[in-house]
Amino acid sequence: MEEVRVCLRREEDLSYDIRVGPGQLDRVADDLAARPVAARYLVLTDATVGELYAGELRRQLVERGLCAGYVEVRPGEESKSLAVLERVLSQMLAQRVDRGDCLLAVGGGVVGDLGGFAAGCYMRGIPFAQVPTTLLSQVDSSVGGKTAVNLPGAKNACGLFHQPARVYADVRALATLPEFELRSGLAEVVKYALIADEGFAAYLEENARSLLALEDEAATRTVAACCSLKAGVVERDERESGPRMILNYGHTIGHALEDISSYGLSHGEAVAYGMRCMSRLAGMTGMLSPSDQARHDRLLNAFGLATRPLDLDVDRVLAATATDKKARGGVLRLVVPTALGRVEVRDDVDRHLLRRAVAETLADPA
Numbered sequence: 334m335e336e337v338r339v340c341l342r343r344e345e346d347l348s349y350d351i352r353v354g355p356g357q358l359d360r361v362a363d364d365l366a367a368r369p370v371a372a373r374y375l376v377l378t379d380a381t382v383g384e385l386y387a388g389e390l391r392r393q394l395v396e397r398g399l400c401a402g403y404v405e406v407r408p409g410e411e412s413k414s415l416a417v418l419e420r421v422l423s424q425m426l427a428q429r430v431d432r433g434d435c436l437l438a439v440g441g442g443v444v445g446d447l448g449g450f451a452a453g454c455y456m457r458g459i460p461f462a463q464v465p466t467t468l469l470s471q472v473d474s475s476v477g478g479k480t481a482v483n484l485p486g487a488k489n490a491c492g493l494f495h496q497p498a499r500v501y502a503d504v505r506a507l508a509t510l511p512e513f514e515l516r517s518g519l520a521e522v523v524k525y526a527l528i529a530d531e532g533f534a535a536y537l538e539e540n541a542r543s544l545l546a547l548e549d550e551a552a553t554r555t556v557a558a559c560c561s562l563k564a565g566v567v568e569r570d571e572r573e574s575g576p577r578m579i580l581n582y583g584h585t586i587g588h589a590l591e592d593i594s595s596y597g598l599s600h601g602e603a604v605a606y607g608m609r610c611m612s613r614l615a616g617m618t619g620m621l622s623p624s625d626q627a628r629h630d631r632l633l634n635a636f637g638l639a640t641r642p643l644d645l646d647v648d649r650v651l652a653a654t655a656t657d658k659k660a661r662g663g664v665l666r667l668v669v670p671t672a673l674g675r676v677e678v679r680d681d682v683d684r685h686l687l688r689r690a691v692a693e694t695l696a697d698p699a
């Protein structure tokens with residue numbers, strides 16, 4: 334027997350900048366011309382964002398001789414599939430995108446996840462940059478480098494880590510976002526404050542109105558604060574083993590509600606109910622003081638999040654958390670608030686108390 338060792342060790346600097354502000358979209362082409370990350374750029378978008386923004390960006394890239402092509406998918410989660418991924422890759426090939434080019438994903442989290450994955454596997458990986466146009470994608474999917482498509486019945490089941498080379502978040506693009514989508518993103522914004530930053534929570538309490546009106550300054554400061562908070566967590570835990578788990582605050586119950594409700598709850602709104610359940614639970618056990626619990630819930634009220642009762646069977650909700658549990662070898666691990674801006678990961682939560690907290694929250698959330 335002979336044994337050959339293949340020695341491979343990787344140490345790479347994958348740092349990148351996220352530019353946040355009003356009017357960023359109009360500066361992308363000039364900035365890429367001045368500070369290139371590749372020779373040319375293939376624009377990937379969905380039909381809605383194509384019409385609103387990406388078509389114009391493509392025009393600006395063509396004008397500067399920087400456009401490698403343009404691919405549009407249908408708006409919606411259905412585009413995060415292997416079938417659509419294959420179509421995107423084939424179109425990239427047909428448009429002669431090569432290894433020196435960069436995929437520029439312009440759109441929400443769907444286009445970002447699909448585009449990141451396509452860039453990560455096309456010709457074994459080409460660079461990737463992002464122009465997130467939903468609040469959710471600006472504050473969440475633009476940080477961390479997770480990319481994926483869904484398999485039948487399994488969300489995000491197939492994907493890879495591929496960090497973007499650059500991100501441009503234009504807060505003015507949020508003005509065209511449907512209210513439903515905006516609120517979904519706001520729930521994630523509130524989540525960051527509640528898990529990691531009391532000062533940011535205080536800022537949101539004071540500036541809820543300006544943020545809801547999408548005023549330039551409030552929106553810019555908020556998106557930048559969220560990216561920075563998520564970056565802080567991700568930097569400590571790029572591959573998601575420990576600390577990154579706190580980003581799942583409200584998501585265990587939230588995902589269960591998304592799965593079983595026929596109300597058309599957005600992801601963020603479902604997470605907002607999940608966060609309310611956790612604050613109530615923490616209040617019951619004395620982990621969270623009554624005044625912090627009140628502030629926690631008032632912050633959700635300020636953004637009109639998860640305020641109406643949901644007529645759902647509590648045992649069905651709890652049963653739907655089983656997928657989360659299975660992933661952790663039968664233990665239900667929950668992120669529980671211990672103060673405003675602080676949470677702990679617990680796997681010893683009393684199920685009767687949890688059941689009571691969920692039941693009470695669904696019946697009387699706000």
Ligand SMILES: NC(=O)c1ccc[n+]([C@@H]2O[C@H](COP(=O)([O-])OP(=O)(O)OC[C@H]3O[C@@H](n4cnc5c(N)ncnc54)[C@H](O)[C@@H]3O)[C@@H](O)[C@H]2O)c1
Pocket residue numbers: 379381382385408409410413440441442443444446466467468469470473474475476477478479480489506507508509510511514517
């Ligand atoms: N990679 C990550 O770390 C990460 C994190 C969170 C969520 N995600 C993924 O993100 C996806 C959800 O993202 P999303 O909420 O952005 O959804 P989305 O991409 O489907 O966008 C929502 C809708 O808004 C439209 N839209 C986008 N920008 C617009 C604008 N500026 N004006 C008007 N309409 C606009 C889109 O066409 C779409 O119809 C999910 O698939 C989720 O799994 C990924």
Ligand SMILES: [Zn+2]
Pocket residue numbers: 521584600604
């Ligand atoms: Zn989320």
